[in-house]
Amino acid sequence: MDGTLVDTEPYWMAAETPLVESFGGTWSHEQALALVGLGLEDSARIFQEAGVRMSVDAIIDHLTDEVMRQLAVTGVPFRPGARELLADLREAGIKTGLVTMSMRRMATTVVDLIDFAAFDAIVAGDDATRPKPFPDPYLQACEALGVDPAETVAIEDSPNGLRSAVASGAAVIGVPLMLSLEGAGAHAVWPTLDGRTADDLAAFHTAHHAGLAAEAAR
Template identity: 40%
Template sequence: MTPPPDAALPDAVLFDMDGTLFDSEKLWDVGLDELAHHLGGELSPAARTTMIGAPLAMSMEILHADLGRPDLDVATSGAWLEDYMRTLFTTSLVWRAGAQEVLKAVRAAGIPAALVTATRRNLVEVALDTLGRENFDAVVCGDEVTHSKPHPEPYLRAASLLGVNPEACVAIEDSVNGTASAEAAGCPVLVVPSEAPVPSGPRRVHRESLVGVGLPELAAVLTAVAS
């Protein structure tokens, strides 16, 4: 998709983290499987798919229901998982193909960027050692909003922190929950699915990969949504 020569660039680019910038949903697979075993059960593929892009508390509720143990404490399970994931985030984060190049292009052009993630701040701080704190003008984490994804609040907050109109931004997402959050906030969304398909929608442009995505392709998302 190529925009016309005079196509406007986005006022900001809002990046999801897990599954979008990092191929980290596979790390969450490991952590969630280990937690399920720790709790004496096994996580089903259907329940795992539902968790993609969801906040921690929601994921723990899904896990407990899947194990037939709704009596378990969400906070206790969440703390166990975060402790396990901290090591994986320190040693095993891998950029998703093309993601680092997109981020570099956005920063080189002076376009404001935000990280908008359902992951909680303590793990995001670990991830920022790899992402580069200097690459983001704002960071919105799952435990810093009243309503996390799929609610629009995270993307609305990111746009507000950057002082831009969400409709003039491009959000980059990989999941159903994250895409719904960005779309509900009014953002055009570049959808690059990772672990599960994401349905089409009026404010969504789909690509199989971020490889080859640069400023013209980001401008094309705005053009496609506006047309």
């Protein structure tokens, strides 16, 4: 969601710095980038190491509240082409799932602002048995959708998210935003989702599995 469907990463960063500084610490842009795509509990422990004297749950709730407050003020900044691609997938009858490390209450807030039924399933950070980069969130989404991971395409913007999706067995497209995806294992990297359609995803999936079959036959 964050960085792939909506460009909320700057909102998270804007919430993080004041939190750390309120406990007398410092927080750099590089430290903030290191958290992109990481599970919220893991992120909260990093904030504790940076001097934030709050519980893991309290840190997660504070940051989520701050990001949601910013969304309420400024609206939801959808990434180029993301909403349009979702609409095309729905029209084509293709099942869709949202896999995010944000809390479910934030994920449902964002999804509710889409003017059509965009997702068949949501797996949020407080649903996952283990967070990204473990494969669990994507495996849980596949189970909820009733599909084999090999039948799916995952789209991610962060190295942690890519590792999670690849480990699940999905065919994975990286669409970079704030971080380089080089070496993170994406099966393809698209500079943007703008102009992409369900047919593009189907063609990518077919080509990916044809490549796997060719490798296995060598």
